Amino acid sequence: xxxxxxxxxxxxxxxxxxxxxxxxxxxxxxxxxxxxxxxxxxxxxxxxxxxxxxxxxxxxxxxxxxxxxxxxxxxxxxxxx
Numbered sequence: 001x002x003x004x005x006x007x008x009x010x011x012x013x014x015x016x017x018x019x020x021x022x023x024x025x026x027x028x029x030x031x032x033x034x035x036x037x038x039x040x041x042x043x044x045x046x047x048x049x050x051x052x053x054x055x056x057x058x059x060x061x062x063x064x065x066x067x068x069x070x071x072x073x074x075x076x077x078x079x080x081x
Contacts, residue, residue: 010024010025010026011023011024011025012025012028012060012061014040014048014050015050015051016048016049016050016051017049021048023040023042023048025061025064025065025076026076026078027042027043027044028040028041028042028043028066028076029041029042029043029075029076029079030073030074030075030076030079031054031057031061031066031073031074031075032054032072032073033053033054033071033072033073034049035053036051036052036053037049037050037051037052037053038050038052038053038054038057043079054068054071054072054074057074058074061074065077065078
């Protein structure tokens, strides 16, 4: 008997300097690398700098509709026109 497929969560926890915030993945436009940090850019013009390299963020997001288009950027394909 096969295992049931679990739906992927629609939110991600972002630890940043003021604590942790949970954001909806649909609100993330793109992620930008800055050495060992990554900035999440959201639809409401907010951004969060997290202490994780883009490589780790890519592993979390690649199955959720995000694509690494450059060594410095991962984009949310839902925001492409």
